[in-house]
Amino acid sequence: MRVPAWALILSLSLHTAAFCAPRTSGKAEVNGGRLYYEVNGHGPPLVFLHAGIADRRMWDNQVQYFSRHYTVVRYDLRGYGKSDPPTAPYIPADDLYALLQFLKMDRAAIVGASIGGTQAIDMAAAHPQAVTALVVVAGSPGWLPYSEEMNRRTTAIMAGQKEKGPVSVIEGWLHDPMLTTARTRPPVAQQMRMFLSRNVPGLLGVPFMRPPNIPLPKLSDLKMPTLVMVGDHDDPEIVQRAHLITREIPGAKEIVIKDADHMVNLEKQPMLTSAVERAIRESKFLTDCGGKDRDPNF
Numbered sequence: 038m039r040v041p042a043w044a045l046i047l048s049l050s051l052h053t054a055a056f057c058a059p060r061t062s063g064k065a066e067v068n069g070g071r072l073y074y075e076v077n078g079h080g081p082p083l084v085f086l087h088a089g090i091a092d093r094r095m096w097d098n099q100v101q102y103f104s105r106h107y108t109v110v111r112y113d114l115r116g117y118g119k120s121d122p123p124t125a126p127y128i129p130a131d132d133l134y135a136l137l138q139f140l141k142m143d144r145a146a147i148v149g150a151s152i153g154g155t156q157a158i159d160m161a162a163a164h165p166q167a168v169t170a171l172v173v174v175a176g177s178p179g180w181l182p183y184s185e186e187m188n189r190r191t192t193a194i195m196a197g198q199k200e201k202g203p204v205s206v207i208e209g210w211l212h213d214p215m216l217t218t219a220r221t222r223p224p225v226a227q228q229m230r231m232f233l234s235r236n237v238p239g240l241l242g243v244p245f246m247r248p249p250n251i252p253l254p255k256l257s258d259l260k261m262p263t264l265v266m267v268g269d270h271d272d273p274e275i276v277q278r279a280h281l282i283t284r285e286i287p288g289a290k291e292i293v294i295k296d297a298d299h300m301v302n303l304e305k306q307p308m309l310t311s312a313v314e315r316a317i318r319e320s321k322f323l324t325d326c327g328g329k330d331r332d333p334n335f
């Protein structure tokens with residue numbers, strides 16, 4: 038029997054992810070919440086923030102790759118994965134800062150996707166001394182409101198929970214225009230269905246999130262090395278926001294990933310991994326650490 042190529046890719050992804058056992062993990066008490074975290078590898082600190090429609094596991098492949106030469110931290114936002122759900126408003130950027138303090142890390146490079154990208158920007162604005170490099174993937178500044186059309190779409194998806202239950206939320210996100218390209222790739226579609234089915238409590242907890250308690254930030258005030266990435270098939274509004282971030286942050290670089298939409302790291306894993314490594318190696322704080330050029334295809 039001939040095995041489809043996508044099945045082999047999925048099998049390889051699951052196989053490699055199995056070797057991502059963290060060297061330390063647990064739950065950290067931060068700002069009245071309890072966050073599940075994992076730390077892999079040794080070297081300069083590198084933190085991955087997951088999307089609002091996934092959890093920390095979306096970074097499995099990147100964790101395996103970067104933990105060879107970096108101390109890689111990933112965690113679940115409140116309500117996602119193994120973290121406790123929020124019971125009151127909270128500030129995700131302050132949670133991240135508190136987690137770094139808990140782990141005794143003064144500074145780290147921050148990589149965030151989607152809502153994780155928003156939180157990475159918030160972290161850079163609220164705690165710039167703690168961010169050595171910034172990578173924003175399909176993210177947006179939290180202080181810029183989205184269009185009425187996008188707000189209407191996302192509100193309708195979440196409203197389905199009350200009438201039809203969690204299945205409505207899962208199907209609503211899977212069929213959102215942001216994932217049009219992802220739906221055509223069975224391995225990615227399967228991963229997204231898994232993430233969504235296991236993280237409805239996190240999605241329902243998003244309204245508890247708040248921006249940092251600081252004066253209205255300006256992207257032009259961010260001075261750390263910055264890379265902005267976005268898929269060319271992502272929602273046009275998100276693509277335009279990526280261009281805005283690149284224009285406004287001094288020296289920021291932008292990479293538009295062809296034939297990808299919102300979940301760039303799942304759809305174009307080798308390209309994203311390679312770009313992230315170049316960005317953190319070119320930053321002033323994260324150096325080569327004596328390593329040779331490495332192939333992100335493992």
